[in-house]
Amino acid sequence: MDCDRSVYPHRLMPRQTPLFRFRRRSPFILLTLLILWSFCIGWALSQAAQGQLPPTPPAIGTVDPTPPNYRVGEQLYVEHCGSCHVALPPAVMPTTTWRDLLLDEQHYGTQIEVMMSPQIHIVWDYLQIFSRPTDDGEETPYRLEQSRYFNALHPDVEIDRPVTVQSCTACHPQAPQFDFRTLTDKY
Numbered sequence: 001m002d003c004d005r006s007v008y009p010h011r012l013m014p015r016q017t018p019l020f021r022f023r024r025r026s027p028f029i030l031l032t033l034l035i036l037w038s039f040c041i042g043w044a045l046s047q048a049a050q051g052q053l054p055p056t057p058p059a060i061g062t063v064d065p066t067p068p069n070y071r072v073g074e075q076l077y078v079e080h081c082g083s084c085h086v087a088l089p090p091a092v093m094p095t096t097t098w099r100d101l102l103l104d105e106q107h108y109g110t111q112i113e114v115m116m117s118p119q120i121h122i123v124w125d126y127l128q129i130f131s132r133p134t135d136d137g138e139e140t141p142y143r144l145e146q147s148r149y150f151n152a153l154h155p156d157v158e159i160d161r162p163v164t165v166q167s168c169t170a171c172h173p174q175a176p177q178f179d180f181r182t183l184t185d186k187y
């Protein structure tokens, strides 16, 4: 039978070389592909894992981290008691000092406003949790240098006397941001 070339032209075309030839490839290429592939999977998995991790907690600026239910108290405290000088971390004075200072209009020779309710209670809750009590018969300190808690937080630290609310920033440069953990390079 006569073969019609116009109908079956492909039969006469030279055999095409395939784009990829897998036979007799060196195993090196296969290995490289495998390694690349596992890198991709690894990267994808690490991205996915990052998305699922909880956000990193804020840096602890004071002695203890502040749990979410005390953040409002902390904020109100910093706003109210940090307007004339840096807000002092509750841990530096005993609880009774904070109670007296919160209730007293006469403040070291200055007049301050006593907070209104309910703010004062929210701040009081916060200050109570983050400070410690005085011992039986122990006098309530009103100056930092007389507070054994302030002194306990500064073991072997030489601080010029008298210690004042202005002196903190010399060693705690972030004190205005209520961060007493960041120290100057000296330490």
Ligand code: HEC
Pocket: 080, 081, 082, 083, 084, 085, 088, 098, 101, 102, 107, 108, 110, 111, 112, 113, 142, 143, 144, 145, 163, 164, 165
């Ligand atoms: C109107 C400004 C003002 C406000 C508001 C204020 N203070 Fe003061 N505070 C002062 C002054 C002035 C001093 C005295 C500084 C001195 O004598 O060296 C002082 C001193 C202190 C001291 C004594 C530090 C020391 O050892 O010498 C403490 C503690 C203190 N304040 C805590 C607070 C607290 C807590 C609040 C909020 C209830 C507060 N302050 C709000 C002005 C203020």
Ligand code: HEC
Pocket: 061, 062, 063, 064, 088, 089, 091, 092, 144, 153, 154, 155, 157, 158, 159, 160, 163, 164, 165, 167, 168, 169, 170, 171, 172, 180, 181, 183, 187
């Ligand atoms: C002469 C430098 C110096 C001065 C001034 C100073 N501090 Fe400190 N403070 C330090 C050093 C150093 C530490 C760390 C001590 C340690 O961990 O052994 C520290 C630790 C603290 C801590 C504990 C921080 C934490 O969470 O570990 C608090 C709170 C603190 N200081 C508050 C204050 C306040 C408030 C003032 C100002 C009235 C003040 N300091 C003034 C040097 C100073």
